[in-house]
Amino acid sequence: MAQILVVAEHDNQTLAKATLHAVTAAQALGDVTLLVAGSGAGSVAEAAAAVGGVAKVVHVDDALYENAVAEDLAALVVAMADGYEGFVAGSSSFGKNVMPRIAALLDIAQISDIVEVLDAKRFKRFIYAGNALATVETRDPKVVLTVRTTAFPAAPAEGGSASVETIQALAPTDLAKFVGRDVSESERPDLTSARVVVSGGRGMGSGENFAILEALADQLGAAVGASRAAVDAGFVPNEYQVGQTGKIVAPELYIAVGISGAIQHLAGMKDSKVIVAINKDEEAPIFQVADYGLVGDLFQLVPELTEAVKRP
Amino acid sequence: MKLLVPIKRVVDYNVRVRVKADGSGVDTSNVKMSMNPFDEIAVEEAIRLKEKGTASEIVAVSIGEAKAQETLRTAMAMGADRSIHVATSAATDTELQPLEVAKLLKAVVERENPDLVLMGKQAIDDDSNQTAQMLAALLGWPQGTFASKIEPSEGGLNVTREVDAGLETVALKLPAIVSVDLRLNEPRYASLPNIMKAKKKPIDQLTPEELGVDTAPRLTYVKVEEPPKREAGIRVDDVPTLVEKLKSEAGVM
Numbered sequence: 121m122a123q124i125l126v127v128a129e130h131d132n133q134t135l136a137k138a139t140l141h142a143v144t145a146a147q148a149l150g151d152v153t154l155l156v157a158g159s160g161a162g163s164v165a166e167a168a169a170a171v172g173g174v175a176k177v178v179h180v181d182d183a184l185y186e187n188a189v190a191e192d193l194a195a196l197v198v199a200m201a202d203g204y205e206g207f208v209a210g211s212s213s214f215g216k217n218v219m220p221r222i223a224a225l226l227d228i229a230q231i232s233d234i235v236e237v238l239d240a241k242r243f244k245r246f247i248y249a250g251n252a253l254a255t256v257e258t259r260d261p262k263v264v265l266t267v268r269t270t271a272f273p274a275a276p277a278e279g280g281s282a283s284v285e286t287i288q289a290l291a292p293t294d295l296a297k298f299v300g301r302d303v304s305e306s307e308r309p310d311l312t313s314a315r316v317v318v319s320g321g322r323g324m325g326s327g328e329n330f331a332i333l334e335a336l337a338d339q340l341g342a343a344v345g346a347s348r349a350a351v352d353a354g355f356v357p358n359e360y361q362v363g364q365t366g367k368i369v370a371p372e373l374y375i376a377v378g379i380s381g382a383i384q385h386l387a388g389m390k391d392s393k394v395i396v397a398i399n400k401d402e403e404a405p406i407f408q409v410a411d412y413g414l415v416g417d418l419f420q421l422v423p424e425l426t427e428a429v430k431r432p
Numbered sequence: 433m434k435l436l437v438p439i440k441r442v443v444d445y446n447v448r449v450r451v452k453a454d455g456s457g458v459d460t461s462n463v464k465m466s467m468n469p470f471d472e473i474a475v476e477e478a479i480r481l482k483e484k485g486t487a488s489e490i491v492a493v494s495i496g497e498a499k500a501q502e503t504l505r506t507a508m509a510m511g512a513d514r515s516i517h518v519a520t521s522a523a524t525d526t527e528l529q530p531l532e533v534a535k536l537l538k539a540v541v542e543r544e545n546p547d548l549v550l551m552g553k554q555a556i557d558d559d560s561n562q563t564a565q566m567l568a569a570l571l572g573w574p575q576g577t578f579a580s581k582i583e584p585s586e587g588g589l590n591v592t593r594e595v596d597a598g599l600e601t602v603a604l605k606l607p608a609i610v611s612v613d614l615r616l617n618e619p620r621y622a623s624l625p626n627i628m629k630a631k632k633k634p635i636d637q638l639t640p641e642e643l644g645v646d647t648a649p650r651l652t653y654v655k656v657e658e659p660p661k662r663e664a665g666i667r668v669d670d671v672p673t674l675v676e677k678l679k680s681e682a683g684v685m
């Protein structure tokens with residue numbers, strides 16, 4: 121059996137959902153070891169050991185790995201690379217940042233954002249903003265992959281009982297230092313794993329107007345997303361962006377409000393199970409992918425919808 | 433500070449690309465080509481650093497067929513000082529791949545000795561999002577990916593990165609690689625006089641052989657197909673009908 125190393129994403133407290141999806145993809149290739157490199161991240165290592173289908177956890181506890189600085193994390197993975205044939209992470213900003221660095225150090229061509237594992241050497245991925253689906257075959261002896269989380273189910277968070285091995289940190293590379301982060305706290309579900317997503321575009325007109333989407337989202341237990349235009353205009357922060365260069369989402373229900381449906385936006389949401397579009401322009405391309413289209417003014421229709429779905 | 437800005441010529445983001453009937457790739461003949469939008473942002477940032485007096489020289493580099501020189505002219509019309517064209521006939525969306533591009537760029541970096549390489553976070557054709565990180569790895573340099581703000585600091589750079597949870601700032605030692613994201617700046621248009629001036633700026637030509645890099649692809653694009661198409665649904669007249677359909681037909685409420 122091939123040995124596959126999944127690089128776990130976490131905040132030293134919780135294992136990221138993206139990692140559970142990456143584990144499922146990795147299981148199609150071999151026995152999965154989860155690497156938890158962090159600082160005071162014992163609870164993450166425990167959670168990792170409980171993930172169904174994980175054979176082993178390697179835990180490194182050192183301040184050096186507190187913030188997943190790519191230079192040091194990549195060096196660590198490369199130092200332990202000999203025993204593994206595959207290196208996998210979720211295609212989140214974490215995976216996108218660190219995996220290509222690992223791949224280059226190992227002289228392996230990475231395959232980004234895979235949506236299907238055909239066999240040990242062949243994978244499917246989208247190119248051209250989702251306009252083409254490519255089957256890619258590697259000639260390299262090992263693989264480095266990032267995994268589109270919406271394309272693979274999450275491995276069960278419970279049920280596993282992997283052994284945990286502790287290893288030593290490496291010396292710092294001293295190339296980069298973490299300075300700080302600016303994270304907006306939200307009570308809402310995470311955009312990439314929410315069952316319902318309500319997204320707003322330029323048609324929202326302002327950040328204040330997003331309040332009417334939030335009211336709808338609250339009724340539906342939904343996450344709030346946005347188009348690039350809405351983020352660029354400063355209506356909402358960057359982490360709301362859905363699309364080719366933002367987040368990829370595939371909820372059961374995606375409600376696009378005041379979004380025209382540019383191909384770059386569709387690339388991030390067209391695998392949603394049901395799509396609803398609210399737009400005053402009946403020619404808007406979003407209607408070509410929407411299951412249910414409602415033509416009209418969002419400032420009237422969204423509050424009406426919120427009222428209509430209010431729980432008794 | 434000397435800056436190197438790698439740029440890629442890609443199918444324009446407004447073009448609706450077509451998959452070739454024989455499944456061999458995407459039809460790139462007779463479609464509008466442009467500078468990869470993220471690379472435009474990298475060029476713009478380089479020019480701003482020069483305007484602020486932080487940077488002294490901007491060298492643009494592109495790898496690709498002869499027409500990549502047109503894209504280099506655009507970069508020079510925006511404000512790059514000179515260019516390097518690494519000529520290859522390989523299709524840059526599928527046959528010339530990020531690891532090999534990173535190796536070519538490493539060889540260029542070793543000739544040019546820039547303090548900072550500013551590049552796009554992703555090319556909108558292969559959507560790999562790898563080259564900057566790989567170049568940083570091969571050079572043993574720090575990387576600041578998905579940058580929305582770049583601030584020179586004592587002995588280095590502070591780079592604010594767009595990450596899934598929000599923003600994150602890292603301090604990098606120089607020399608470094610920075611990959612840029614959409615909100616770093618809004619690229620300028622080249623003025624007519626600058627377009628004329630750019631025609632006289634030099635483009636050095638190199639080949640992968642001269643740079644000593646094997647560019648044979650490790651990945652084979654076995655097949656490129658049309659993605660499953662999503663059928664358009666129906667129009668509903670009003671909110672009550674929508675809610676009714678979501679409940680009874682779609683079962684998502």
Ligand SMILES: Cc1cc2nc3c(=O)[nH]c(=O)nc-3n(C[C@H](O)[C@H](O)[C@H](O)COP(=O)(O)OP(=O)(O)OC[C@H]3O[C@@H](n4cnc5c(N)ncnc54)[C@H](O)[C@@H]3O)c2cc1C
Pocket residue numbers: 320321322323324346347348349350361362363364365366367377378379380381382383384385388398399400401404416417418419445469470556
């Ligand atoms: C390199 C690159 C990467 C990109 N990546 C992304 C990405 O990841 N995600 C993304 O979303 N975009 C991305 N884009 C941008 C994309 O091309 C579009 O510009 C963007 O998606 C448009 O956003 P929008 O639909 O909100 O705005 P618009 O296209 O301006 O559409 C606004 C819509 O709102 C409607 N509207 C206005 N007022 C009302 C009202 N009162 N009631 C109802 N409807 C109303 C209008 O009819 C219109 O259809 C990218 C572009 C490039 C070049």
